[in-house]
Amino acid sequence: ETGVTQSPTHLIKTRGQQVTLRCSSQSGHNTVSWYQQALGQGPQFIFQYYREEENGRGNFPPRFSGLQFPNYSSELNVNALELDDSALYLCASRAANSPLHFGNGTRLTVT
Amino acid sequence: AQRVTQPEKLLSVFKGAPVELKCNYSYSGSPELFWYVQYSRQRLQLLLRHISRESIKGFTADLNKGETSFHLKKPFAQEEDSAMYYCALAKSYNTDKLIFGTGTRLQVFP
Numbered sequence: 001e002t003g004v005t006q007s008p009t010h011l012i013k014t015r016g017q018q019v020t021l022r023c024s025s026q027s028g029h030n031t032v033s034w035y036q037q038a039l040g041q042g043p044q045f046i047f048q049y050y051r052e053e054e055n056g057r058g059n060f061p062p063r064f065s066g067l068q069f070p071n072y073s074s075e076l077n078v079n080a081l082e083l084d085d086s087a088l089y090l091c092a093s094r095a096a097n098s099p100l101h102f103g104n105g106t107r108l109t110v111t
Numbered sequence: 112a113q114r115v116t117q118p119e120k121l122l123s124v125f126k127g128a129p130v131e132l133k134c135n136y137s138y139s140g141s142p143e144l145f146w147y148v149q150y151s152r153q154r155l156q157l158l159l160r161h162i163s164r165e166s167i168k169g170f171t172a173d174l175n176k177g178e179t180s181f182h183l184k185k186p187f188a189q190e191e192d193s194a195m196y197y198c199a200l201a202k203s204y205n206t207d208k209l210i211f212g213t214g215t216r217l218q219v220f221p
Contacts, residue, residue, distance in 0.1 A: 004154075033207040042115075042211030043155070056208050090155065092207065095155050099208060102155040 004029075005092050006103035013110050017080045021106045023091030025072040031055075032074045033100070035067060035090040043090055049074060054084075086110045113138045115200050117212035124188050126219050132183040132215050134172075134198030142200045144174055144181040145209065149195040158196070160185075168192070188219045 003026035025032055031050045035043035045058035046085050049068035058088070064077040078085055088107050092100040114137040124130055146158040156171065159167045161174040161181060172183045181186050183200060199209040 031207060035209075038209075040213065042199075042213050044207070045208045046209070048207045056206070058208065094207070099157045099160070104154050 004091060004093055004103040006089075006091045006099050006106050006107060009104070010018070010107045012109065013081050015083060015110055016050065016080055017081050018077065019081060019108060021078075021089050021091075021108070022092070023075040023076070023103055025074070025091075025093035026095075026101070027072055028095045029072055029093035029101070032068055032072075032091060032093040034074075034076045035088060035092065036060075036085075037088040037105070039087070046076070057090045083110050112116045113142075113200065113210050115198050115210050115212035117196075117215050118200055119215045120213070121216045121218065123218040123220065126190055126207075128189050128200050130192070130217065130219075132198075132217065134181045134202050134212060136179050136181065136185065138179075138200060138202075139177075140196040141203065142202060144172070145201070146170070146172055146183050147183075147197040147199055147211075149197070151194070162219045163195075164176070177220075188217075190219050190221055193217055193219045 005024045007022045033048040034046040037043040046060050048058040049057040052068045065077045068074040086109050090105045091103040094100045116135045144161040148158040149155045170185045196213050197214045198212040
């Protein structure tokens, strides 16, 4: 068990709505990243947080935002949902000089 | 542009046969290369990375900078190797910005 827990496991939202996805990492995992995995594709990097600051971003619009908290939990927020946002969202975290540990993901469906 | 290509969506072999999962990359620099595996109903996990130069579960992968490839190999496949395999690239060590390929599903038949 890697200790990276995501909630909820499944979520259905309507186009235009906002969504918050949550991730709880192991103690000591100062770095957290979020990935989007569309059906049949590999995961795509959204952004990375280190010590509560955004520390790198992929090719995603500003309506994708995040937060990292001192208790090793984090959030991914998506505003103005679009149909193409339907995907599996993966949280991954790690301690310094350690490999990434992924969570099981949240499957978001936008209708 | 940085890209990872896994040309095969599906690879089917019989138990005991050799396996080679192909991965080619496009990157102007010296990237770090990884193989991740996802077994049925489990989370994505690191299988191996080129800087470690180790063998995990009998799998090895050699970085060929001339051919920009990082193929995953195993001499004798086992049924428990059936899984989804993703090749990934990072610009440098200690970054979480991984660029993944689209994955190859390996099926090992008894």
